[in-house]
Amino acid sequence: MARAALHCAAWAERWFPDAYVFAVLGVVVVAVAALAFGATPQATVTAFGDGFWSLIPFTMQMVFVVIGGYVVATAPVVARLIEALARVPRSGRGAICFVALVSMLSSLLSWGFSLVFGGLLARALGRREDLDMDYRAAGAAAYLGLGAVWAMGLSSSAAQLQANPASMPPGLVEITGVLPFTKTILLWQSLLLTTVLILVSLAVCWWTAPRGESARRAREFTTVDASATPALPPRTRPGEWLEYSPLLTVLLSLLAFGWLAREFASKPAVSAIASLNTYNFLFLAVGLLLHWRPRSFLDAVTRAVPSTTGVLIQFPLYGGIAMMLTAAAGDGGQTLAHRLSSAFVQVASADTFAVVMGAYSAVLGFFVPSGGGKWIIEAPYVMQAANELKVHLGWAVQVYNAAEALPNLVNPFWMLPLLGVLGLKARDIVGFTFMQLLVHIPLVLGLLWLLGLTLPYEPPAMP
Template identity: 80%
Template sequence: MTAAAPVADGPLARFALRSAAWAERWFPDAYVFAALGVVVVAVAALAFGATPTATAAAFGDGYWSLIPFTMQMAFVVIGGYVVATAPAVARLIDALARFPRSGRGAVCYVALVSMLTSLLSWGFSLVFGGLLVRALARREDLDMDYRAAGAAAYLGLGAVWAMGLSSSAAQLQANPASMPPGLLAITGVLPFSETIFLWQSIALTAALIAVSLLVCFVTAPRGASVKRANEFEGADRLAADERHAAALPPRTRPGEWLEYSPLITVLLAALSLGWLAYEFGQKPLVTAIASLNTYNFLFLTVGLVLHWRPRSFLNAVARAVPSTGGVLIQFPLYGGIASLLTAAKGADGQTLAHHLSSVFVHIASTDTFTLVMGVYSAVLGFFVPSGGGKWIIEAPYVMQAANDLQVHLGWAVQVYNAAEALPNLINPFWMLPLLGVLGLKARDIVGFTFIQLLVHIPLVLGLLWLLGLTLTYHPPVMP
């Protein structure tokens, strides 16, 4: 009996793989993009008449302006990782991996879990989704394509994360203490009820989830074209990561006994849970969870309790910290860019943010603003792969344009959230944490995510425009 011939990749998949290989070869590190952004904005400020002294002062004054927000976003990553790698969650993942009955069903199952968990925390979604794929891959009875399942695990970040609670733009707009002063004066405070909890936003999110699942179903390989985890060298080297919940090594000296005892965990958890109970008791749920500090505090407390022993908790934190390096080193540059845009005045006394908003007003109308902003945010998102950092760059002028054109400010934030996720589907930068868990390379999954991108572009832009017609403008509300 002759072996079945492998199913050849279609033209779109081959094109996506060639594009990903080119990007991996020629695209510099994301830090370089941020640094180039500083240079371009500084040169533009000088070109509009700002003095060298004013330009340098604006950059330096803004460099450390985002330290609270930088740490908050770093803890989003750390908290998500700590919870996802806790022993109890590991057992939950193994239990969840028992449900799918077919390879196609497993791919769709991973996609659904990834997207739903990303609405809570994108950092948690990446790690949890990757570990779920590895658990499913251990099932010999499941004819699941490892590449397609890996791409499905990425859909949380690639499709809907910014529509949920960990949206950096929505979180920033709801927290005046974290906002640059120039932006606060333009937008005021936008609570979650005006952004991610709008019914229009919920409808858009539901549509994205449904369509993404459909694409997963029709593109998941079957039969001879299926590739299992053991066919990828990197996946075979991850046996240690696969057993992330293994028992701690025995302590070697008396001074370590508190690290291995739950005593500290119990005391800290009692204090933490007491504060959380007080916080949620004093404020409406939406208001309390909108605080990034409360959000991160909740995740760290849950992670501490789930790991139970301080040493296990600290080991998980140590494994999570390297993935925050990009946030820590890039966000100061974004703060500098935001200050250059809003503080460095040209010869006419106007800032770059003012000139850029004027361009938006000129080329867009109230009806077309969502389309123009969506396309612009998506394109820029490929070159500046940072949800929060890119919003800080864009927000001063796009939100001023929204005010001038009387576009609903909360929906403008959601336009950004939905559109900026589009380039994530083919940008290797955000894939790195997941690829590390899976032992894959970007080129292994981007062929599947590229097809998702082709479907999502018209769907997202069309729904943003259509749903935006149902909203009316409200002036900014200052704290």
């Protein structure tokens, strides 16, 4: 199966277009469908144009999730922490499981941080000549945060969006209301599911890690001696003094942490961190302080920005898709979102909703590799269907979160930042992540169905 996965990855790298092409195809398909069901050309283009810029706040919030995670992960003090952590494992298989555990736990705080931190930890372990560690398996383990549990934590785009009505696209809040974290990622059912996924993923890492002559070392793929966090270049002119002095960092940190202290003192911690603005502000403030000198902080931000290209160029298209789904009315005044929700109601029941929605979301996730963007597309009709079938709305969000991570295990799109750190190609690690996928599919869908039976329906709570 691993050999078959490597062949599939090589085929995908050769024939699959960029994710932007899939986003544009999504726009075209939805526009054609709206016209086919009776929407006028004027209504269709108006909905697309009105929705194109509707997600600008959410787009920038997602950009700063990536930047904040990268800035913290590449701070000098964190680099020293990584070197200390790399001395902990005593065996190759133990090292791979250690990388997987660190990656998955850190992804619950920030998937952007998890990718970079996990990659740097795998590189540091790759420098240890005493470890019989397969570098490919370690790279796959570093990806498990994004490939297994990231959407079950604080960086879940769907949970964050549903908890922030100001960030939601027009029309969605009327369907779902506001869903605080206590109704989504902090449900005991969600915490249990996350724990099971972590434990099972670690077991798969242990049993699939090559050993002995089969293990391929890091030096076969990349030069791991070089640090992924370049040293700060020396100051060359007097005008750069403030860039290399901690003075501005100290003054700005006093303001930033003063505001954060007031925010967490005036609200419950769960409510405060549920705000995407507060969440991103916290990571930027910590990153600024850890880098200490403005020049180091700015260099880290510069290295992080290329990873945000997909979010910046694709999210406006997702906003246009969401508006065409919810605002371009066709025959009988029905929108595409209404028609799709009706189809869900006909296909699924209250008992089977989790399995049907989970399988559908996982398949769509391979073609629309964006947690937040794909939720914006799906939410209007799947949540309407959840209302009609009397399914717990918060659990519907968690069904999406758990299933949305499945295609990430074999989709090269989100691997790119990690692969850049590791010096690997997608084909090098996807054989191992494919083995995880084979185990996760029945496990995730089964637990989503079983745990969903324990949650009663609650009507939407309007802001």
